[in-house]
Amino acid sequence: MEYQLAGHVRPPTQAAIAWPAALLARAGTPDPVARAAGFGRWWLDRASGALLLSLEAAQLLGQRFGPHAGLRDAFGAAMAEDLPLLRAVLAPRQDACHAECEFRVHSRADGLRWLRLALLPAAGAPAEGVVADITAIKHAAMREAFSFESTQLMIGTHTLDEAVSKMIALVCADLGWDCGMYWSMEQSGADAGRLVCSQFWSGGPHPVPDAAGGLRLSIGAREGVVGAVWSSGQARWIEDLASDPEFLFPRYARQAGIHSGYAFPVAYDSDDGCRHRPGVLIFFSCLARQRAAQLPNLSAAIGALIAQTAQRMAQQESIRELAQVDGLTGLANRRHFHDLLAAACKRAAARGTAIGLLFIDLDRFKPINDGLGHAAGDAVLRQFAQRLAALAPPGCQAGRVGGDEFALFFDPGTGQQAGAGLLALANAVLAAARTRFLVNGRELVISASIGVSLFPDHGRLGAELLRHADSAMYRVKRAGRNGIGFYSGDGPGGELPSHAALLQQLTVEAELLDALDGGQLFVEYQPVCDTAAQGLRAVEALVRWRRPSGEIVRPDVFIPIAEQSHLIVDIGRWVIRQACKDLARMHAAGLEGLQVNVNMAALEFLNVNLPLELAAIADAAGVDPHHVCLELTEGMMMNHAEQVIPVMHALRRRGFKISVDDFGMGYSSLSRLKDLPISSLKIDRSFVNGLPGDHHDCAIVRTILDIGRNMQLDVIAEGVETESQLDHLGRLGCHLVQGYLTGRPMALAALVERHAAPCSHTLVHS
Ligand code: C2E
Ligand code: CA
Ligand code: CA
Numbered sequence: 077m078e079y080q081l082a083g084h085v086r087p088p089t090q091a092a093i094a095w096p097a098a099l100l101a102r103a104g105t106p107d108p109v110a111r112a113a114g115f116g117r118w119w120l121d122r123a124s125g126a127l128l129l130s131l132e133a134a135q136l137l138g139q140r141f142g143p144h145a146g147l148r149d150a151f152g153a154a155m156a157e158d159l160p161l162l163r164a165v166l167a168p169r170q171d172a173c174h175a176e177c178e179f180r181v182h183s184r185a186d187g188l189r190w191l192r193l194a195l196l197p198a199a200g201a202p203a204e205g206v207v208a209d210i211t212a213i214k215h216a217a218m219r220e221a222f223s224f225e226s227t228q229l230m231i232g233t234h235t236l237d238e239a240v241s242k243m244i245a246l247v248c249a250d251l252g253w254d255c256g257m258y259w260s261m262e263q264s265g266a267d268a269g270r271l272v273c274s275q276f277w278s279g280g281p282h283p284v285p286d287a288a289g290g291l292r293l294s295i296g297a298r299e300g301v302v303g304a305v306w307s308s309g310q311a312r313w314i315e316d317l318a319s320d321p322e323f324l325f326p327r328y329a330r331q332a333g334i335h336s337g338y339a340f341p342v343a344y345d346s347d348d349g350c351r352h353r354p355g356v357l358i359f360f361s362c363l364a365r366q367r368a369a370q371l372p373n374l375s376a377a378i379g380a381l382i383a384q385t386a387q388r389m390a391q392q393e394s395i396r397e398l399a400q401v402d403g404l405t406g407l408a409n410r411r412h413f414h415d416l417l418a419a420a421c422k423r424a425a426a427r428g429t430a431i432g433l434l435f436i437d438l439d440r441f442k443p444i445n446d447g448l449g450h451a452a453g454d455a456v457l458r459q460f461a462q463r464l465a466a467l468a469p470p471g472c473q474a475g476r477v478g479g480d481e482f483a484l485f486f487d488p489g490t491g492q493q494a495g496a497g498l499l500a501l502a503n504a505v506l507a508a509a510r511t512r513f514l515v516n517g518r519e520l521v522i523s524a525s526i527g528v529s530l531f532p533d534h535g536r537l538g539a540e541l542l543r544h545a546d547s548a549m550y551r552v553k554r555a556g557r558n559g560i561g562f563y564s565g566d567g568p569g570g571e572l573p574s575h576a577a578l579l580q581q582l583t584v585e586a587e588l589l590d591a592l593d594g595g596q597l598f599v600e601y602q603p604v605c606d607t608a609a610q611g612l613r614a615v616e617a618l619v620r621w622r623r624p625s626g627e628i629v630r631p632d633v634f635i636p637i638a639e640q641s642h643l644i645v646d647i648g649r650w651v652i653r654q655a656c657k658d659l660a661r662m663h664a665a666g667l668e669g670l671q672v673n674v675n676m677a678a679l680e681f682l683n684v685n686l687p688l689e690l691a692a693i694a695d696a697a698g699v700d701p702h703h704v705c706l707e708l709t710e711g712m713m714m715n716h717a718e719q720v721i722p723v724m725h726a727l728r729r730r731g732f733k734i735s736v737d738d739f740g741m742g743y744s745s746l747s748r749l750k751d752l753p754i755s756s757l758k759i760d761r762s763f764v765n766g767l768p769g770d771h772h773d774c775a776i777v778r779t780i781l782d783i784g785r786n787m788q789l790d791v792i793a794e795g796v797e798t799e800s801q802l803d804h805l806g807r808l809g810c811h812l813v814q815g816y817l818t819g820r821p822m823a824l825a826a827l828v829e830r831h832a833a834p835c836s837h838t839l840v841h842s
Contacts, residue, residue, distance in 0.1 A: 095202075099119060099128060100142065103130045103141060104131060104141060104142065106132075107132060110206075114136075115207060115209075116132030116133025116134065116135065116136050116137075116206065116207050117130040117204065118130065118133045118150070118205050118206070118207060119202040119203065119204050120205065121201070121202045122202070122203055124146075125146045125147065127144045127147070127149075127150040127166075128142065128143050129141050129150055136207055136208075137151060137152075137153060137181060137207065138152075138181060147162060147163060151181075154180065155179065155180045159179075161177040162179055162193060165177050165194075165195055165205075175194070176192060176195065177192070177193050178190060178191070178192050178210065178214075179193065182363055184364055187363070187364065189209060190211045190214040191208065191209055191210065191211075193205065193206075194208075218370060221250055222246065222250040222251060222374065223377065225246055226243060226246055226377075226381055227381070230242075230381055230385045233385055234389070236354075236382070236385065239382055240275045240357075240382060241277055243357075243378060243381070243382060244257070244275060244276075244277035245277045245279070247371070248277060248278070248279050251371055251374070253360065253361055254280055254361050254362050255278035255332070255359070255360050256357060256359040257273055257277075257357070257358050258275035258342075258357055259295075259302045259306070260272055260355035261297070261354060261355055262294075267294050271295050272294045295324065300323065301314055301320070301322045301323050302324075302339060302356050305340065305341055305358075306341060306355070311339065311340035312339050313336070313337070313338055314336060314339070315336055315364060316335065316336065316364070317329035317334055317336060317337055317360070323337070333362055334361065334362055335364055336360070337359060338372065338375075339356055339357065340356070340371075340378075340379065341355075341357075342357055342383060343379055343383065344380055344387070352383065354382075354383070357378065359371060399411075399412070402461075404457055404458060404461075404476070405457055405458055405461030405462075405476050407482070408475035409475065410478065413473070413475025413483055416485075417473075417483075417485050417541065418538035418539075420485060420538075421531055421538050424532070430530060430531055431485055432529075432530055432531075433484070433485045433545045434483065434485075434498075434501065434527070434528055434545065435481070435526065435545035436464075436482040436505055436525075436526050436549070437526075438456075438457075438460065438480040438481075438509060439509075439522055439524060439525055440522050441453065441480040441522060444456055448518075452520075453480075455513070455516075456515060456520065457480065459513050460508070460509065460513070461476065461482070463511070464484065464508065467501070468501075469501070471488050472484060472485070472487075472501075473485055483545070484501070486498055498528065499528075499560070499682070499684070502526050506523070506524055506558070506559070509522060510524075523558035524558070525549050525552040525557045525558065526552065526559070526561070527544075527545040527547065527549025527552060527560075527562075527563065528560060528562045529541045529542075529544040529563040530563075545563060547563065548561040548562055548564075551641050554585065554640075556641075556642055559642055562678075562679075562682060584634065588634060588638055589643065591621050592650060596623065596624070597620070597621055597650060598620055599618065599619055599651060599654050600617075600618050601615035601821065601822060602615060602616045602618060602819055602820065602821040603818055604616060604792055605813055606811055606812055607802065607811045609811075612670060612831045615662070615671075615827060616707070617652075617654070617658075617672055617673065617674050617675070618675070618821045619631050619647065619675075621634055635647075642679070644677040644679050645677070648674075648677055649693075651674060651675075652690065652704075653693050655672045655704075656672070656696075656697035656699045656704065657697045658672070659672045659697070660697050661824065661828070662827070663703075665828045665832060666828075667831060671704070671733070672703065673705045675737065676706045676708050678711075678715070681716070681719070681724075682719050682720070683723070684719075684723060686726075686727070687726040687732070690706075690732065702732075702733070704732050705756070706732055706733070706735070707734075707736075707737040707758065708720075708724075708735070708737060709736070709737045710736055710737075713752060721753075727753075734755060735756040735757065736754055736758065738758065739757040739758055739760060739780060740759060750787060754789065755789060756784075756789050757780060757791050757792070758791075758793075759780050759791060759793045761794045761795020762795075763776050763777050763780075764793050764794060764796055764805075764815070765797075767801045767804045768804035777805070777808060778808055790812055791812065792813065793810050793815075795816075796814065796815030796816075797815050798817060801815075802818075
């Protein structure tokens with residue numbers, strides 16, 4: 077018989093049923109049509125489940141041709157997972173309908189192939205069907221699905237690691253591999269120049285590779301199969317992982333139950349013509365594989381896809397950098413700085429913490445640009461940016477927000493006060509600007525004007541804080557640059573002034589500067605009397621300005637303007653120097669032990685050197701600091717408490733007294749007042765004004781007197797104009813009074829003349 081001659085397949089053993097001889101002959105006769113078309117025939121005895129395979133069918137299934145006892149016998153090479161599909165097609169049934177399925181067979185020689193089994197619709201016994209090889213079609217469809225899915229997947233990926241791990245998973249799922257790894261070439265760190273297993277994916281029970289599993293996670297660039305693939309750029313098959321001497325991890329292969337592998341390089345050429353080899357992909361199968369499997373056909377495409385993704389990410393990174401980083405200085409650009417500040421404000425609001433913001437403008441930068449050229453200007457900006465970045469502590473973010481404008485916010489997080497380090501930081505920035513710049517062998521000296529604003533005191537939005545710090549900086553600039561100014565939301569300088577107001581301010585400021593230099597300022601002294609002791613307790617120094625026209629300008633008018641610039645500090649310094657000199661004269665004229673009260677502005681108290689400087693002034697005048705009392709308003713102490721309170725303590729240590737002026741106008745919390753190093757309170761004259769008729773004012777005055785008694789502070793009533801006010805105050809136990817009734821502000825000579833005798837209001841009227 078024909079089949080007995082077919083030596084390449086084994087002859088049948090005993091058959092379970094007796095197949096018709098004609099059929100047996102047909103099965104054993106080669107069918108050139110079937111062979112050419114890639115299919116084979118089979119017959120099924122429904123009653124017993126016995127099968128008869130033609131020569132061609134037997135070859136496709138990797139079995140002997142002829143009779144088989146049943147499904148397991150005839151389809152022994154089919155993948156176990158696919159047997160239920162076959163069983164469904166071959167199930168004994170009465171109706172002879174058309175049925176088919178796709179299944180996989182595996183052989184050592186050919187690897188994994190796809191077959192289609194179809195039952196022919198013709199009725200009759202035995203049932204008849206065909207089996208066809210569809211591997212090529214299947215591979216084409218898988219490749220198509222794979223390239224579509226992989227492209228989709230790379231588009232939605234944001235990191236290279238993510239791209240690689242998704243790709244490994246997709247190859248396993250679509251192309252039938254069991255697990256895969258990515259070995260990447262390390263560029264930095266301890267493993268620089270070595271290949272590191274950075275990704276692993278498995279759809280099955282394969283253990284994650286680790287050192288315990290005998291797998292080193294870092295190997296030399298030429299070590300083993302992976303190293304060979306990376307260094308040669310050539311893909312490699314590993315037929316038997318457990319016995320291949322080049323595969324470094326046979327123990328892992330046995331443990332994971334993986335048998336064969338395919339490794340290929342991930343490589344690409346970038347636009348600049350450079351060849352990049354970021355790493356090696358290696359896939360494993362529990363089966364032995366044929367060399368014609370589809371992965372090698374796709375490996376170049378997979379490598380290119382990952383490479384494209386890597387390039388796209390690099391481009392996105394450079395776009396992000398372009399969008400966020402200032403090209404010249406490397407600091408955050410304006411827009412990005414705004415975003416970072418806004419985010420920091422949100423965080424601080426949630427935590428209930430503070431943020432400090434410095435707005436820094438370089439002084440005299442334009443002459444450098446104009447005179448030495450833009451390259452020199454750029455060099456200065458770069459050097460300054462470097463200095464700024466170097467002195468920014470953790471929690472600090474610097475940015476370039478304009479041509480020669482920089483900003484820096486300090487977000488110390490929880491547990492710290494933003495203000496604490498802020499002044500030191502601002503001073504350090506000031507010093508950094510003043511440090512010489514070396515440009516083309518030439519040394520340049522510039523300076524900076526710095527405006528400071530605080531979150532949440534001066535605004536809850538980043539834009540608002542920037543605007544306020546900017547306006548504070550602007551005031552420093554107008555006051556002569558090279559300084560630090562805090563935003564003062566309380567004063568008239570809180571908002572950016574209008575053009576007209578600005579012009580007027582500028583004019584007055586210029587005139588004030590002349591006034592200071594030209595001796596147009598003078599001081600008057602107003603008595604503070606002790607009605608119980610019938611004596612003069614102190615005098616308040618009040619500054620006046622006599623214009624060249626002879627007009628006297630009241631401090632109410634010019635002090636607020638001076639307060640918007642550094643000028644107030646110079647005026648204040650002049651007043652205290654004058655007051656100390658005059659006090660020495662008063663003492664010498666017989667008013668021994670008299671105290672002088674001097675008004676201070678907020679800006680003066682932001683200077684940590686104030687105690688030292690005032691001590692020197694008192695010393696130069698021959699005055700004991702115990703006889704000098706500094707008057708501060710509540711607002712000054714509360715708004716800038718972090719800077720002001722340490723200065724107050726230092727002043728007290730040097731012997732100066734401190735009084736709270738206009739008390740009752742602010743909203744000092746009593747608990748904070750208790751901790752302040754003060755010696756007296758001054759009741760604002762608006763409350764004294766209502767005495768004795770206004771019950772509300774009476775109640776307030778009584779309360780302030782109680783507070784003073786409890787805290788052992790002197791209480792002075794200011795603005796006493798009438799006898800009834802004086803009487804009422806006396807009944808309430810207030811004996812320290814200041815006002816037109818007991819004495820108007822007057823020149824030193826007038827004061828000495830009147831008060832070298834005992835103090836009484838009748839004296840003043842005389
Ligand atoms: P102040 O510290 O509240 O000073 C008291 C003001 O009340 C003075 O006005 C004084 O003339 C006025 N005054 C005194 N007794 C009476 C009274 O019985 N009735 C009325 N209606 N007013 C009385 P002045 O001299 O115009 O000063 C105004 C403000 O200017 C001061 O208020 C103080 O805040 C500021 N000032 C004056 N001198 C200086 C200074 O040297 N430095 C600073 N930073 N501020 C100063
Ligand atoms: Ca005062
Ligand atoms: Ca006052």
